[in-house]
Amino acid sequence: MASQQEIADFLKRAQTKLNETSAGVFFQRNNARLLPSFDRGSEDSDEKNSKEEFKLGETLGRGAFCEVREITAIMLKRPTDAKDPFASSLILPLPKETRNSDRDITNTDEGEFPTNLFQSKDEIRKYMSENFMRKDDDGLGNHPRYALKQVKMVNMKQVETGLIDLSLEAKFLSCLNHPNIIKLRGVAGEPLSPNFGLVLDRLYMTLKDQIDAWTAEKKVANGTGLCACLFGSVDTHAISSLIFSATTVAYDLSCALRHIHSLNLVYRDIKPENAGFDVRGDLKLFDMGFCKELTNKIHDEQSGMYKLTQLTGSPPYMAPENFLGKPYGKPVDVFSFGVLFWEMLHCKLAFYGYKFREYQMRVVEGNYRPPINESLTSRVQELIKECWAPDPKKRPTFDRICLSLRAEHGELANEHGEDQGGITRSIRLANKSVRSFRIHAKRRSSIEMSEHGQFEH
Numbered sequence: 001m002a003s004q005q006e007i008a009d010f011l012k013r014a015q016t017k018l019n020e021t022s023a024g025v026f027f028q029r030n031n032a033r034l035l036p037s038f039d040r041g042s043e044d045s046d047e048k049n050s051k052e053e054f055k056l057g058e059t060l061g062r063g064a065f066c067e068v069r070e071i072t073a074i075m076l077k078r079p080t081d082a083k084d085p086f087a088s089s090l091i092l093p094l095p096k097e098t099r100n101s102d103r104d105i106t107n108t109d110e111g112e113f114p115t116n117l118f119q120s121k122d123e124i125r126k127y128m129s130e131n132f133m134r135k136d137d138d139g140l141g142n143h144p145r146y147a148l149k150q151v152k153m154v155n156m157k158q159v160e161t162g163l164i165d166l167s168l169e170a171k172f173l174s175c176l177n178h179p180n181i182i183k184l185r186g187v188a189g190e191p192l193s194p195n196f197g198l199v200l201d202r203l204y205m206t207l208k209d210q211i212d213a214w215t216a217e218k219k220v221a222n223g224t225g226l227c228a229c230l231f232g233s234v235d236t237h238a239i240s241s242l243i244f245s246a247t248t249v250a251y252d253l254s255c256a257l258r259h260i261h262s263l264n265l266v267y268r269d270i271k272p273e274n275a276g277f278d279v280r281g282d283l284k285l286f287d288m289g290f291c292k293e294l295t296n297k298i299h300d301e302q303s304g305m306y307k308l309t310q311l312t313g314s315p316p317y318m319a320p321e322n323f324l325g326k327p328y329g330k331p332v333d334v335f336s337f338g339v340l341f342w343e344m345l346h347c348k349l350a351f352y353g354y355k356f357r358e359y360q361m362r363v364v365e366g367n368y369r370p371p372i373n374e375s376l377t378s379r380v381q382e383l384i385k386e387c388w389a390p391d392p393k394k395r396p397t398f399d400r401i402c403l404s405l406r407a408e409h410g411e412l413a414n415e416h417g418e419d420q421g422g423i424t425r426s427i428r429l430a431n432k433s434v435r436s437f438r439i440h441a442k443r444r445s446s447i448e449m450s451e452h453g454q455f456e457h
């Protein structure tokens, strides 16, 4: 149990950090979305008297500080005229203009959320409480539409860090609007209290799950599966179809990152556990816990980069300059993207089993990178080499990565006779996602924290 003094000190530290984060121009220039808040109960109150407005279901995943659970019911308890605990909160920037005057019901965002329908937070609360389940098209039951991200109760220090990072994440997500970035639908609980949480669109599998599924498919196609052992052939069509899927996903991811960089933000934690797929199979980048605005205040004149915290992110995807504590900036995301793109195409971990010292000696100081499959096009081979170049100045921008991947995708789409508009792709990926999601959902009863992305010191 924390004392009153400890809580007061924590709130002071949190406010300082949140104020610092809001000091740049990002929050002045970018409009926040209208976000409702939901009440949470305390553990000791009984169900009848509890303020709790959510029923939580299975745990969908865990990160270093947070866990994500599905929301299986939303029961509104707070009366419409009651005070919104977020009305004057430090955490959420206020929406700048009164919106939605034309009430165009047909305008839904990519999460099937009729954004233009709402005039007030109460209207959104009502809509969400009536639509928290999605009917499954193939009649296999309903799925929750929303997930709650909250801090894991480990120890005081971790809870504190988790709560501050979660509040920063809420701030960034409330102002980010891109089809490949997860949508924040609301917030829950008292700001900066242990039951504080983010209400997000529920995803059906992570990019890590997708790479695992590709790895299994590749094994079969390469002749190590049962069919291939019996018939002894490599299924080249299946292999090129995997490359096409990986390129499509990489393109979507690069669009999300191009958007983030265009706002002068750096993401700093690209890895397969931080991206996933929605019900339609569209890629969404999530986990903005390490997102940071590149302001003048932290600019380093000499290098042209920024003074940022050393060793931020997940080491097997970490750029050398971040690892070594030099000033860094947007190129660290390009490095991580290069490693991840290589992994998506090769269905392997780039630096499998590396411990901290080994990563430092081989990757950071020795510039080792795994070999790139020569059957990939020269455009893709060059792109990966440029992305993970030791010198951050030699890495491409996400504008250029997007252009290059779009050209690559277009050529592959022609070869595959696919619609370049992406309709065929969405349907194909959606079918795969839902199928894999069901397999994963069964396995999820005993979730273990992924070892991928963590060093053993």
Ligand SMILES: Nc1ncnc2c1ncn2[C@@H]1O[C@H](COP(=O)(O)OP(=O)(O)O)[C@@H](O)[C@H]1O
Pocket: 060, 061, 062, 063, 064, 065, 066, 067, 068, 147, 149, 182, 200, 201, 202, 203, 204, 206, 273, 274, 286, 287, 289
């Ligand atoms: N919206 C979501 N829907 C389903 N699962 C999610 C969602 N967001 C996160 N997860 C799962 O929870 C894990 C941890 O979430 P994340 O936001 O990355 O937390 P942390 O900040 O602790 O790393 C993810 O790797 C993923 O497996």
Ligand SMILES: [Mg+2]
Pocket: 063, 064, 273, 274, 287
């Ligand atoms: Mg994460």
